[in-house]
Amino acid sequence: QVQLVQSGAEVKKPGASVKxxxxxxxxxxxxxxxxxxxxxxxxxxxxxxxxxxxxGNTDYAPKLQGRVTMTxxxxxxxxxxELRSLRSDDTAVYYCAREVDLLDGNWFDSWGxxxxxxxxx
Amino acid sequence: xxxxxxxxxxxPVTPGEPASISCRSSQSLQRSNGYKYLDWYLQKxxxxxxxxxxxxxxxxxxxxxxxxxxGSGTDFTLKISRVEAEDVGVYYCKQSLxxxxxxGQGTRLEIK
Numbered sequence: 001q002v003q004l005v006q007s008g009a010e011v012k013k014p015g016a017s018v019k020x021x022x023x024x025x026x027x028x029x030x031x032x033x034x035x036x037x038x039x040x041x042x043x044x045x046x047x048x049x050x051x052x053x054x055x056g057n058t059d060y061a062p063k064l065q066g067r068v069t070m071t072x073x074x075x076x077x078x079x080x081x082e083l084r085s086l087r088s089d090d091t092a093v094y095y096c097a098r099e100v101d102l103l104d105g106n107w108f109d110s111w112g113x114x115x116x117x118x119x120x121x
Numbered sequence: 122x123x124x125x126x127x128x129x130x131x132x133p134v135t136p137g138e139p140a141s142i143s144c145r146s147s148q149s150l151q152r153s154n155g156y157k158y159l160d161w162y163l164q165k166x167x168x169x170x171x172x173x174x175x176x177x178x179x180x181x182x183x184x185x186x187x188x189x190x191x192g193s194g195t196d197f198t199l200k201i202s203r204v205e206a207e208d209v210g211v212y213y214c215k216q217s218l219x220x221x222x223x224x225g226q227g228t229r230l231e232i233k
Contacts, residue, residue, distance in 0.1 A: 050220070113169055
């Protein structure tokens with residue numbers, strides 16, 4: 001079955017960087033893109049960006065442009081999301097989600113378990 | 122950016138009764154091909170979100186048929202024909218017409 005397993009919780013100081021991994025199994029990794037979505041405590045869902053697992057193309061949310069980098073290691077069926085210059089309002093649960101890309105649309109049919117990133121001095 | 126607005130934000134429902142959630146977008150989510158780029162997700166307490174409905178009205182694999190999606194243009198609705206206890210959680214609509222992808226604020230369904 002399709003599984004996305006994320007790395008464990010992180011605690012970082014303001015100004016530091018964090019890199020979250022998302023290991024996929026149960027399907028052909030390069031056939032589906034990966035999106036990253038975050039959720040601040042008690043808040044809704046915020047899309048961070050997308051990466052093509054086929055060719056590495058990316059599309060980032062404008063508010064995170066310049067601070068976020070998404071990459072993949074196809075040999076390990078793993079996607080990564082790095083966020084730099086962390087601030088307290090980056091404290092959130094970060095999710096990876098597999099994207100089905102059909103008919104010019106995309107929907108997220110499988111999600112990782114989430115990784116809590118806490119930014120605190 | 123496309124703004125997604127859900128209502129109500131809180132929805133208490135008696136088990137066995139129907140429920141309806143509205144999602145409105147700041148611009149049409151329907152293309153000339155007729156497809157509607159609107160999905161629905163449910164985040165149960167303590168869990169990751171899960172896909173319920175894609176392209177406006179298509180149930181995802183394994184989703185009970187008491188869930189249905191409808192609508193067009195800028196107005197969409199998620200309906201639950203008979204609410205069960207396991208339906209508790211926060212429901213989100215999401216547009217995939219263009220990036221940045223945006224979600225509604227969420228509607229919290231609770232059992233009365």
